[in-house]
Amino acid sequence: MGVRIGNLLNRVAGAAVLAFVLLVASTGLAIWWNARQDSRPASDAIVVLGSAQYNGVPSSIFEARLEHAITLYEDGVAPVIVTVGGRAAGDAFTEAEAGREYLASSGVPAGALLAVPEGVDTLESMRAVSAAFGERGWHHAVVVTDPWHALRAERMAEDAGIEAESSPTRQGPAVQTRGTQLRYILRETAAYLLYRATGESVAGAPGIG
Template sequence: MAGMNAVRTPPTKVSWLRRIAFGLVLVVLALVGGTAFRVWQVARDNDRTPADVIVVLGAAQYNGKPSDIFSARLEKARQLYAAGVAKTVVTAGGKKEADNYTEAAAGARWLTQHGVPRSATLAVGEGSDTLRSLRAVAEQVQARGWHTVVLVSDPWHSYRARTMTEDLGLDAWVAPTHSGPIVQERSTQVRYIVRETGALLFYELTNSPADELFDTVLG
């Protein structure tokens, strides 16, 4: 009976602050975990729905020769073109100050060397990061009356690229590459999922790119 008659002590200010802090931590964990799951989930897509254009996101190139990562993306785009997914392949990406080629030009060159007609390629050699490259692509695509795009990039990059493309007013779906250095080792996959989760959350909070920031932090 004594226990039943005990007076419940009201929560103190400190306990309320602890509850609020704990709740905020749970919200943040749910947001990060949910975003990471979507990055992983979209990475598994392979949407071959016909579109106006195929857009290949650029990666490193060496005096006109695409890196292994870039070559894997270009090969996937070539396969999509050969399957009739779109009649035009857009290559994206600018260049560093000392480079002789833009990523876009190197990509278009690779495609023509591997059977894609030059008339079916469009190189958009602007942008030093994903967002700026996609802005330049969207401008060129929309100027030609095109509205739908299939994005080709690495699996873990696909969700962020699709989100940015849709924010730029295009209908987009993804057909990421599932070959190349990025998908060969589980440790590399985990690192890129972490990178892309952080970069996407940064973009959604600031509407700014975070490629260079997360490349520096994660290597």
């Protein structure tokens, strides 16, 4: 009897491990596949997720997102670009403000810009954007972020009540080498599974929170 129970427990444990491995693998594949998509439907706004900024100057990751948003705006995807992101301790500018100023200096009209200076991670940012959308009667957004971050950003936007699709940037540090891409995919896989399991975001590295 003891041997049979032991064998049964081993099988259950093996099945659980296999299910976990398949879940991680399928999630990583979904992140990779979604990163290769580029949706540009006519929308109420283009939402650029913030990243690090240095005294009002966007980091290279953030700049790549902003440049892509300019392309989408010029292509007529949406009449407004929304920048979002709060302020880290000691910063003089929020990510949203730094992004708005970069876009304005690049020739985007002030009337086509909206800064939402809230959020220390993707989930908080999407909830803040959702509130801004609600105030204006907007519903649909094209989200601009890094390719590997796109799936989780879309999910969080939809959970916040926004009809979201993503058009990830193809430039910047997140896509420079295959090693970098693999590292981002692994980190995003963990972050996405954590969010689906707990409903919470994970703050940390640029594009991951």
